[in-house]
Structure formats: structure tokens, C-alpha cells
Amino acid sequence: MSWKAIHRWLGLTLGTLAVVLGITGAILAIDPVQQAWQAPAAPGALPVATLVERVASSVPSAEEIRRLPSGAIVVFSFDGDQPQASYVDPADGRVLGAWQRSALPRWVKNLHRSLLLGDAGRWGAAATALAMGVLCVSALVLLLRRMGGWRRLGARVRGTLAQRIHVVAGRVVLVVLCLTSLTALTMSASTLGLVELDTRAEPEVLSVATGKPDMPGAQLVALQSLAVNDLRTLTFPGATDPEDTWKVATAQGQGWIDRYSGQMLAWQDATLAQRVYDLAVVLHTGEAAWLWAVVLGLVGASVLLFWVSGVVIWWQARVQAPRITGNTPVAQADVLIFVASEGGSTWGFAQTLQDALVQAGHRVHTSALENFRTTPATRQVFVLAATYGEGQAPAHASQALAQIARLKASAVPVTVLGFGDRQFPAFCAFAKALDQTLRAQGWPALLPLECIHQQSGQQFARWGVDLAQALGQPLVLEHVPRLPPTTELTLLSRQDYPNASEAGTAILRFSWPEQGLGARLRGHGLGRFAAGDLVGIVPPGSSVPRYYSLASGQEDGFLEICVRQMPGGLCSTHLLALQQGERIRAFIRPNPGFALPRARRPVLLIGAGTGVAPLAGFIRRNDSQRPMHLYFGGRDPARDFYFGSELQRWLAEGRLSSMQTVFSRVPDGGGYVQDALRRDAERVRGLVAQGAIVRVCGSRAMAQGVAEALDDVLAPLQLSVSALRAKERYAEDVF
Numbered sequence: 001m002s003w004k005a006i007h008r009w010l011g012l013t014l015g016t017l018a019v020v021l022g023i024t025g026a027i028l029a030i031d032p033v034q035q036a037w038q039a040p041a042a043p044g045a046l047p048v049a050t051l052v053e054r055v056a057s058s059v060p061s062a063e064e065i066r067r068l069p070s071g072a073i074v075v076f077s078f079d080g081d082q083p084q085a086s087y088v089d090p091a092d093g094r095v096l097g098a099w100q101r102s103a104l105p106r107w108v109k110n111l112h113r114s115l116l117l118g119d120a121g122r123w124g125a126a127a128t129a130l131a132m133g134v135l136c137v138s139a140l141v142l143l144l145r146r147m148g149g150w151r152r153l154g155a156r157v158r159g160t161l162a163q164r165i166h167v168v169a170g171r172v173v174l175v176v177l178c179l180t181s182l183t184a185l186t187m188s189a190s191t192l193g194l195v196e197l198d199t200r201a202e203p204e205v206l207s208v209a210t211g212k213p214d215m216p217g218a219q220l221v222a223l224q225s226l227a228v229n230d231l232r233t234l235t236f237p238g239a240t241d242p243e244d245t246w247k248v249a250t251a252q253g254q255g256w257i258d259r260y261s262g263q264m265l266a267w268q269d270a271t272l273a274q275r276v277y278d279l280a281v282v283l284h285t286g287e288a289a290w291l292w293a294v295v296l297g298l299v300g301a302s303v304l305l306f307w308v309s310g311v312v313i314w315w316q317a318r319v320q321a322p323r324i325t326g327n328t329p330v331a332q333a334d335v336l337i338f339v340a341s342e343g344g345s346t347w348g349f350a351q352t353l354q355d356a357l358v359q360a361g362h363r364v365h366t367s368a369l370e371n372f373r374t375t376p377a378t379r380q381v382f383v384l385a386a387t388y389g390e391g392q393a394p395a396h397a398s399q400a401l402a403q404i405a406r407l408k409a410s411a412v413p414v415t416v417l418g419f420g421d422r423q424f425p426a427f428c429a430f431a432k433a434l435d436q437t438l439r440a441q442g443w444p445a446l447l448p449l450e451c452i453h454q455q456s457g458q459q460f461a462r463w464g465v466d467l468a469q470a471l472g473q474p475l476v477l478e479h480v481p482r483l484p485p486t487t488e489l490t491l492l493s494r495q496d497y498p499n500a501s502e503a504g505t506a507i508l509r510f511s512w513p514e515q516g517l518g519a520r521l522r523g524h525g526l527g528r529f530a531a532g533d534l535v536g537i538v539p540p541g542s543s544v545p546r547y548y549s550l551a552s553g554q555e556d557g558f559l560e561i562c563v564r565q566m567p568g569g570l571c572s573t574h575l576l577a578l579q580q581g582e583r584i585r586a587f588i589r590p591n592p593g594f595a596l597p598r599a600r601r602p603v604l605l606i607g608a609g610t611g612v613a614p615l616a617g618f619i620r621r622n623d624s625q626r627p628m629h630l631y632f633g634g635r636d637p638a639r640d641f642y643f644g645s646e647l648q649r650w651l652a653e654g655r656l657s658s659m660q661t662v663f664s665r666v667p668d669g670g671g672y673v674q675d676a677l678r679r680d681a682e683r684v685r686g687l688v689a690q691g692a693i694v695r696v697c698g699s700r701a702m703a704q705g706v707a708e709a710l711d712d713v714l715a716p717l718q719l720s721v722s723a724l725r726a727k728e729r730y731a732e733d734v735f
Contacts, residue, residue, distance in 0.1 A: 007138035008314060010131050015307045017115075017128045018135075022303025024112035025180070029286050029297030031105050032070060036290040041071025042090035042228040048248070049224040052217030052234065054093030059086065065234045069287030073228075074099045090228065113191070122191055129184035136178035139170055160590075161528065162312040169302055169309075176299045183284035190277055197274045205256045205265040206243040212260055220246065220262040222255065251278060324351055324366045326358055333365035334379040340369040340397035340430065342388040344484060345455055346419050350384050352479040356464065360473050369397040372404050374412050380446060380471075381412055383434060386419040391429030401434055409442035417463065418451040427451065446470050455481065455544050481543040484536070486585040487512055489559060491578050497640055505564040505610060506576055507551070507642065510584070512559065528554050531617020532596075532695075532733065534589040535561060539571040546571035547589060549697065549733055551613035551643070553621055559586075562613040562642055594695065594733045600626060601691040602657075604684070606706055608633035608673055609640060611698030614733060616643040618695070622655040629658045629687060633673035633702070635665040673702065674709035681713040688714060694724060697733040 011018075042051065048065075055062050055075055064076040073090050076083065087096040114121035144150065157167045189195040214237070217223060223234075223246075230250045237244040237259040245265060246257035255267040270278075286293025324347070330336065335357050339350045354364045363377075374381060388394050393401060416438065418431025428451040435449040447470055450463050457479045464477030489510035497505040529535075530553040536545035546569075552560040566572045578584070596603060596618055605615040605628060612632055622628055630647070634640040641661070650656040660680065662670035670676060677684055688694070694710070696703050707721045714720060724730035 003138045003141045007135060007142060008310075010135050010138070011307070011310045012314060014128055014131045015310065017124070018132055019304050019307050020115070021112060021125065021128055021132075021184075022300040024108050024300075026297045026300035027108050028105060028112060029293045029300060032286045032288075032293040033290045033297075035068055035070035035072055040089055040091070042067070042073055046090060046228045047224050048226045048228055048231050048234060049218045049220055051090055051093075051228050051231075052220075052223060054090070055088060056093075056217065058088065058093040058095055063236050063238075065231070067228060067231045067233075069282075069285075070290065071229075071288075119192075122188065126185065126188035126192065129181050129188060133178065133181035133185065136174060136181060139174055140178075143167065143170055143174070160313070160316060162309045162316065166306065166309040166313060169305055173299045173302050176295065177303075180284055180296065180299065183280040186276065186280040187284060190273075195273055197277055198268075198271050200268060200271075203256065203266040203268070205245060207237065207245050207259040207265075208261070209242050210260050214259045215262045217246070220257055222248070222257050222262065222264050226250070251275075324354065326354065326364070328363040328365050330365045330367070330373070331375050332377055333363045333375075334377055335362045335364045336374065336378055336381045337364060337366040338369045338372050338381070338383045339366065340383070340385040340394045340400065341419075342386055342394035345481060346384050346386045348481055349417075349419070349452075349455075349460060349479055352460075352477055353382065353384070353464075356475050356477055360471075360475055369400040370403065372400060372407070374410055378412050381414040383414060383416045383431075384419065385416060385428075385431040385434055387426060387428050387430040391426030391433075393430045401430075401437060404434070405437050405441070407441070409438075411444065413446040414438050414443045415446045415467075416449050418449060419455060420451060421454055427453075457481070457543070483538060483545065484587040486538075486587045488583050489586050490583050491580055492558060493580060494578070497642065504576060505562065505640065505642070507560060507562050507613075508575060508578065509552075510559045510561075510586075511557075529559075529588045529590075530554065530595060531621060532594045532614040533591045535559060536587045536589055537571055537575065537584055539574040542570050545587075549591075549611075549614040551617040551620070553617060555621065556617075560613075560617075562610040564610045591733065594697075594731050596693060596695070597728075599693075600624075601693055602627035602629065602687050604687055604692045604694045605630045606673055606677070606694070606696045606698075607631070608698035608702045609635075610642060611696075611702070611733070611735075612642050614697050615695065616646065619647070619650050619656050622650075625654045627657045628655070629660075629692075630656060631660045631662075631673045631676050633662045633664065633676070633698075635663060637661070637663050637666065637669075672705060673698075674705040677706065677709045677713060684710070684713050685717055688719065688724070689717060692729070694730045695733075696731070698735075700734045703732050703734045 051065065051073070055065060055073075059075050059077050061077040061079070062075050063078065066074045066076065068074060073088050074085055075088050075095075076085050078084065085099045087099050088094060089096055110116055113125060115124055117124065144153070153171065157164045190197055217236075226248065230252070232249045232251065233247075234249075235247040237246055245259055248255050248257065251270065253267060253269040256265045257263070258265050282288050283292075284296075286296045337350050337354055339346055341347055350366050354366050357364045362380075369383060369385065372383075385397075386394055392398070416431055416435040418428035418435075420426075420428040420431070431449065431451060435445075439445070447463075447466055450466075452459050452463070460479050461477050464475055467477075468475035489512050492509045492511050494509070495507040497507075529550060531550055533550050534547040535550055536547050538545045548561040548563065550559065551562060552558055563572055563575045565576055575584070594614065603618070603626065605618065607613075607615045607630070612630075615630060615632075619628055619630070632641075632647070634642070637644070641663075647656060647659060651659055660676050662673055662676045664672055696706050711720050714724075721730055
């Protein structure tokens with residue numbers, strides 16, 4: 001079982017008990033804080049002998065002095081036949097008031113320790129603490145995998161809101177949660193009798209009556225050299241038993257003192273087990289350290305946050321998970337299919353391949369690429385790998401290539417099928433890297449690497465013909481694309497930019513029906529989205545979605561895109577023909593790598609043409625007036641200055657700090673954005689030196705020119721685009 005599966009199922013099955021223990025622990029953490037505020041603590045250097053003298057003068061019937069973990073002093077005595085417990089002021093021994101444990105902490109403590117079920121509950125609480133420990137270990141492993149190792153542990157967290165809450169909270173409190181689990185197990189081992197703290201019998205010692213009166217406590221040498229801060233309890237000798245002794249207990253051990261001579265009759269050092277237990281109590285409860293108790297209280301309360309966010313993550317994954325039907329258990333399958341997919345479409349091809357292989361008589365198991373493995377029953381392995389961004393692996397498979405590189409090759413053929421788009425230079429780059437790694441390690445292949453362009457069903461079918469010949473059995477791959485759940489959008493308004501010499505462009509603004517939380521959790525509706533995310537639209541007569549960068553976010557109350565007519569483009573033709581009130585169906589694809597981190601650092605926005613759309617979305621939501629500086633490039637300000645009036649208004653409102661525009665096809669237009677960057681080299685260097693975040697959106701040629709210009713501009717700072725990209729300060733959205 002993988003660490004991910006262990007983490008998920010432990011959290012789901014024992015999560016409720018963990019929440020009970022966490023919340024009750026948070027409540028109990030109030031007690032040390034309250035005690036620390038209720039009564040004054042003794043000065044650190046005050047001798048116990050002096051304290052005894054002061055207590056004896058104010059409470060003549062005192063039988064025991066106890067120093068609470070908070071430092072407060074409590075004296076136990078009798079008033080006739082009635083026992084009493086009182087706070088005293090160590091400065092003068094004055095009684096401050098009655099002391100008693102409140103009923104609520106006692107009840108909560110029983111719930112925390114034993115779930116109100118006695119010994120069975122104690123075992124249950126211990127088992128839950130053990131599960132929490134395993135959860136913490138699995139969480140650390142998954143956290144390091146997600147963030148890319150120890151060095152990137154503090155990097156920006158990507159994903160849904162629930163995922164970000166889960167990961168960020170984990171980074172903050174994971175160590176403390178692990179510590180509380182370990183200390184809970186240490187304490188449970190003693191409570192359940194698994195470990196004996198002290199197996200020694202108390203020494204048989206007696207005070208030797210000499211006919212002299214008792215030596216006053218203030219004159220006992222052992223108590224004169226003992227500081228009150230080291231004291232736990234001091235028991236007075238009984239008035240009716242002349243052979244009784246003083247008994248003193250400290251963190252270092254316990255001793256018995258003759259009541260007549262003041263001689264230390266016996267001393268027992270605390271055992272190692274006792275010292276470990278005492279430390280565990282302090283670390284687990286916060287006793288004797290109220291600031292630590294506050295930390296423990298907050299961490300205990302965070303368990304509920306973990307559980308809720310974890311359940312939401314599980315439910316979202318369940319709703320959005322690819323539905324592979326007819327999966328044979330991996331140990332019994334003779335064919336394994338592994339998938340790496342960013343948007344989910346590659347899973348549809350995997351289902352088609354699986355169905356065809358099953359019909360041909362094979363037992364097939366399909367799983368995500370990060371689960372790559374073979375078993376004794378495996379005869380063929382197929383990897384369907386999509387490429388994301390600039391040749392990267394899909395997010396869920398980001399560590400898969402490194403994992404596969406560490407595996408020992410076998411004789412089982414592994415065939416790679418790549419998915420990508422030929423307009424990108426890094427076409428199927430991840431699939432190619434995967435195939436090269438497998439061949440370098442010695443894995444054989446049934447077929448050479450094939451790359452599918454734009455999810456072409458025809459090309460996939462042709463690959464199926466080659467596969468059938470290689471397997472020597474009939475096999476037909478007829479793929480019908482499966483899209484994510486969509487939501488109906490209604491066109492509210494459009495702003496057209498007609499151009500006589502070039503294709504037309506329009507800014508389209510859509511509304512959508514109200515969607516409740518339940519619909520979002522079930523995978524219906526758009527869910528939450530932000531400027532820079534992508535909206536997928538499937539035009540009539542096509543099965544392949546076209547993605548557009550969003551110029552608006554959920555908070556804006558509408559969905560806005562900028563669409564340019566592409567020669568022969570089905571989707572752009574369909575969208576530009578829409579009239580107000582007409583509808584389309586769409587879905588959201590998150591684009592977390594392009595999102596702006598929440599910080600006050602300046603932002604350098606660089607866009608050309610319709611690439612200004614997501615940048616306009618960033619500026620639109622800049623309510624805090626974070627410093628944002630835009631470099632915009634077009635051809636003619638009269639024809640393609642997209643969002644021009646809005647940008648001017650945002651500049652006046654302070655949402656945009658500065659704007660530099662260049663237009664390449666008008667006299668003295670300034671050329672291209674990369675030319676403007678070179679002219680403003682000193683200013684750009686200053687912004688980057690201040691920690692500026694850089695976002696670039698537009699054509700691939702423009703992005704390449706911008707990267708080259710920035711490399712030249714930043715050279716005096718010993719910086720480059722690749723260095724900024726590695727620090728997640730530079731990102732592109734290119735088309």
C-alpha cells in the first residue's frame with residue numbers, strides 16, 4: 001500500500017476519533033494557562049525551608065505543600081474533619097483562596113484519555129495516537145514529494161483551496177502533531193501497564209525518637225538547599241505517629257527526612273523511565289509552560305481543520321477521478337496501463353485501450369503513472385503520457401520519471417504513447433524523456449514511441465492498427481473523447497475589434513447559473529476560478545476543447561475571455577458568431593503555475609495582443625493596489641489595444657502603477673514589448689531587484705523575444721529568466 005493510500009484511509013477511518021482527541025486536547029490546554037494566571041508563582045531562588053515556615057504560620061494544620069506545574073503553591077490541610085486545599089502566596093504564606101479542579105477539565109480529560117470507555121477506551125486512544133503518528137509520517141513523505149524535497153518545502157503551494165489549506169497547515173503544525181502523538185504513546189505505555197516507571201519499593205525508614213521536639217521545617221538542611229522551583233510535593237510528618245518522616249519529591253527523585261534530626265534517611269533518584277514520562281507529560285499537556293500550552297491548544301484545534309479539508313480533498317478527488325471501468329487487480333493483470341494526464345483527457349484514451357485489450361482476452365489494470373510497477377503476471381506495459389507546459393510532466397506525475405529511473409529493468413516490454421500539440425516546441429517532451437529513460441535502463445518496447453497530435457482519434461486508431469499487428473491479434477481503437485462536466489454560460493456582452501486587414505477579435509463576457517456548494521462538490525458547475533485560469537470550450541462539430549485564458553475571476557461575477565479569429569479555427573469562429581443571450585457550455589482548467597502569489601512584492605506584467613487578457617484580470621482584482629507594472633504590445637492602437645479603456649481607468653484608480661505600450665505597425669510605435677524592456681532596462685532591473693514577480697502572456701515568438709531581452713537586462717544582477725523561473729518568480733502562458 002502506498003503512502004498516499006495509508007494517509008487517506010487512516011485519515012478517513014480514524015479521523016473522527018483524532019478530531020475528538022484534538023479538540024479535547026485543545027480544551028485541556030486552557031488549564032495550564034488558567035492556572036498560570038490564577039495564583040502567583042514562587043520566586044525561583046526561594047528555599048523550600050522558607051516556604052514551610054511561612055505556610056506553617058498561616059496554615060498550622062498543613063499536611064502537604066504541592067507546587068503545581070504552573071508554579072502556583074497549594075497547601076492541603078484539615079479544618080476539623082474537613083479536608084481543605086488552598087492557594088497560598090509564597091511571598092508571605094497568606095491564603096489566597098480555595099483550590100479545586102473544575103468538573104469540566106476532569107470530564108474532558110477522561111474523554112481525552114479513555115473516550116469515557118475505561119480501559120477499552122484507553123487502548124482506543126492509544127491506537128488513535130499511533131495512527132496519528134503514522135499519519136504524520138505519511139504526511140511528511142507526501143509533503144516532500146509534493147513540494148519537491150526539503151529545499152522547496154517553503155515554496156508556494158498550488159492546488160484547490162482545500163489542498164492549500166491542508167498543505168500549508170501541515171507545514172506549520174506537522175512537527176508538533178508528530179510530537180504529541182509520540183508523547184501520547186509514551187504516556188499510554190505507562191497508563192496501560194506496558195512500561196513500569198519505578199519497580200522499586202519505598203525504603204523502610206523511620207524517624208528515631210530522641211525525646212527532643214520536632215525540628216522546625218525551616219531548620220531542615222535538606223529543605224534549605226532545595227529551591228521551590230524544584231519542588232513537587234512536600235509531605236509533613238503526621239502528628240500522631242512519632243516515627244513518621246518528612247517526604248519530599250522533586251523531578252530528580254524523592255527523599256525521606258528524620259523529623260527530629262533533619263538527617264536525610266534515604267534518597268531514590270528518579271528512574272530513566274520516570275524522567276522520560278515526566279518530559280512527555282510537559283510536552284503533551286503544556287504543564288509548567290503555558291506558552292507551549294497555547295501552541296498545543298492551537299495545534300489540537302487544527303486537527304479539525306485537517307479532517308475537514310482532507311474530507312473535501314478526498315471527495316473532490318472522488319468526484320473528479322477518472323472512471324476506469326473493468327479494472328483487474330494489479331497482481332492478476334497481464335497488461336498494465338499507466339497514465340500521466342494534466343487535464344484528464346488522456347484517461348479517456350486509456351479506457352478505450354483497456355476496453356479493446358479486454359475484448360481481445362487480456363486482463364488489464366489501469367493506474368496513474370506514479371504507481372508504475374510490474375508484477376510476475378505482467379506481460380505488457382503501456383504508458384500514455386501527456387506533456388504539460390514547457391515540456392513538464394503533469395502535476396500528479398511530477399516525480400514519476402525520477403521514480404522510474406531508480407527501478408531495475410525487467411524483460412517486460414514498456415511501450416510509450418505521447419500526447420501533445422505540435423505548435424509547441426516541446427511537443428511530447430515528457431513522453432520522449434520517459435521513453436529515453438526506459439530504453440537507457442534496458443526496458444524493451446513492443447512499439448517505438450508514437451506521439452498523438454491534439455488528441456487525434458484518427459492517429460490513435462492508426463497506432464491501434466500497429467499495436468494489433470505487434471500483438472498478433474485483432475484490436476480496434478475507436479476513441480470517443482470524454483470531457484469534464486460542463487456548465488452553461490450565457491453571453492452578456494461583447495466588445496468587438498474589427499480589423500480590415502487581419503482577423504477580427506472580441507472580448508466576450510459570460511454569466512453562469514448560480515451553483516451551490518453541493519453542486520461544486522459533485523463536480524457540476526464551474527467551481528472557483530481566478531484570472532489566469534483556463535476555460536475549456538468545445539465548439540460544435542469537434543470533440544477537442546479549445547482553452548482560453550480568463551480575464552476575470554469568480555469574485556468579478558462574470559467570466560470574460562478575449563477571442564481572436566484563427567484561420568480555419570472552429571472554436572474561434574463559433575465564439576465570434578455568438579450574439580447576446582446565446583449560450584455555450586464550458587469547464588474550468590486551473591492554471592496554478594501562472595497565478596500570482598499573495599505578497600506585496602511588485603509585479604511585472606508583459607503581454608502582447610490577446611495575451612493581455614489574464615494580465616487585465618490580475619489588475620482588475622488588485623484591490624490592495626499592489627505595485628503592478630504593465631508592458632503591452634500590439635500592432636495598431638486604433639485596432640488592437642484590447643482592454644485599453646479599462647487599463648486607463650485602472651491606472652487612474654491605482655490598481656495599475658504604470659503602463660508602457662508599444663505598437664509595431666504605426667510610425668514611432670515603439671516596436672515590440674521586448675524593445676520597450678530593453679529601453680527601460682534600468683527600471684526593470686530595479687523592479688526585479690525588489691523581488692518582482694514576472695508574468696508573460698502572448699504568442700510563443702513574443703515570449704521567446706521577451707525572455708532573451710530579460711536575460712540581457714538582468715545580466716548585471718547575475719540573474720536570468722531561468723533563475724527567476726526556478727524561484728517561481730517567472731511564468732509564461734503562451735499560445
